[in-house]
Amino acid sequence: xxxxxxxxxxxxxxxxxxxxxxxxxxxxxxxxxxxxxxxxxxxxxxxxxxxxxxxxxxxxxxxxxxxxxxxxxxxxxxxx
Numbered sequence: 080x081x082x083x084x085x086x087x088x089x090x091x092x093x094x095x096x097x098x099x100x101x102x103x104x105x106x107x108x109x110x111x112x113x114x115x116x117x118x119x120x121x122x123x124x125x126x127x128x129x130x131x132x133x134x135x136x137x138x139x140x141x142x143x144x145x146x147x148x149x150x151x152x153x154x155x156x157x158x159x
Contacts, residue, residue, distance in 0.1 A: 080088075096102050124132065138144045152159070 093102070093105070096105070121129070
């Protein structure tokens, strides 16, 4: 979907909302998302963290390094 159509559809959805509390929730959430997107998370990482992240990404390109979702969920069930 093109950007102009997405914006138009979003405006249409917002225009249909009559509940003030719901509008306030959407406003707060969208503002948070926009504010967060302005900060560059990459720049907050140390060089070691950047290297680890890039290495993890490269390793994820190989199927043998991937785990299925069930395995991960079982491993981290207590944490989640």
